[in-house]
Amino acid sequence: MAISKPLLHTCLSPALLNLYDVSNAVVVIIDVFRATSTIATALYNGAKCVIPVDSVAKCIALGKKIESISAGERDGKIAEGLKYGNSPFEYPKEFIAGKTLVLTTTNGTKLLHMALDKGAGSIITGSFPNLGAVCDYLLSQNQNVLLGCAAWKDKVNIEDMLFAGAVINRVKNNFSINCDSSQIAETIYNDANENLFEFIKQKNASHYLRLSNYGLEKDIQYCLTADVANVLPFYEDGKLLVHKK
């Protein structure tokens, strides 16, 4: 008897999340530029945990209440009232090891809280720096998967779709995929794979320009590099912690 495979879907925008059943599913929060890349990096570099909060006010309040680094970004820049931003390079080992990072970002933390409110089975975060860890986890679970793109203010973006495509490319044989968004994501990834940075530069003109105008070309390069911070951030009791195998 054929054993049926778990389902995999890709949701291209938080505004489409309500179309998908996430109960009992693993939801992968994807915010390539730069929230989920930074979360993986901070944890890889030894942060005790990352607490994602959905507003700057909560971020400041929590930062005062517990011993932590409070950080966040709005529209690609450090949010007013916060000292640290959303660049992975702000969180090297020497700075972040052993510390708690309270983080708010434009799109990524918002989607995470939406998935939580919808009763997701479990929530992890994905980015190229921890691509391998994400795929290993999905392959080990035999559960339905939703790849959730954080997008940009609900508008579909290329970079989150590329990461969804990268995951699909690696795990597809273990899932049943009847989802056009997933097919599109993998097709785009296969086109771009040879040089993700050049593809983004060419196709994603406006967002690329916004970030590179802030001097963040180095961030973009890093956020498109696979497996350089290969841990699995797993959400539990309000915190993202490294998942132990």
Place this chain on the structure above:
Amino acid sequence: MAISKPLLHTCLSPALLNLYDVSNAVVVIIDVFRATSTIATALYNGAKCVIPVDSVAKCIALGKKIESISAGERDGKIAEGLKYGNSPFEYPKEFIAGKTLVLTTTNGTKLLHMALDKGAGSIITGSFPNLGAVCDYLLSQNQNVLLGCAAWKDKVNIEDMLFAGAVINRVKNNFSINCDSSQIAETIYNDANENLFEFIKQKNASHYLRLSNYGLEKDIQYCLTADVANVLPFYEDGKLLVHKK
């Protein structure tokens, strides 16, 4: 002095329409399988006009009130209470010339009414059978454009995105395009262009199978063929009429 070009955006799902400003813009309603292909075909074959309505009940009521063919589809099949469906092959010249077609479909007519409610500058419908007419019109107007994909129950689909990509491929030099969805659409179209039917068959397994199970493989072939019903359906006073140049 450089003259600034009008803007072009692609909206991949009706659920994302609220993210786009459609006032003073030309909105192209895209529902490749099969509403907008059928609308182009009926008008090309001499229908007096097509009246798109958003419910089966309205379709039946209007069909009783005015002399017309009332037709419609739900979930890919002829809607209960209606005699005609949503296949372009149901509307040859001998049958439809001189007649009014009242049509309701799952996704396409819904999006058209949403765009209308949002105050779109003007509304036309697009499909491969009238690709050339759509592009000629967009190039002649010097107005902002929104390519609106009808999708499938708000889920992004490949075929509508492919048509958006085909339009972008032909008109892009005349527009300013800072829109990741448009970039993705054109990339996918360039991948698929050599054989759209094979691409759809391969990538769009579930929808392809649903339609081909109803014996609609011939419809799919037709709906992916460019310029075989090359008229421009233009929405005015509740009706889609052939636009006169």
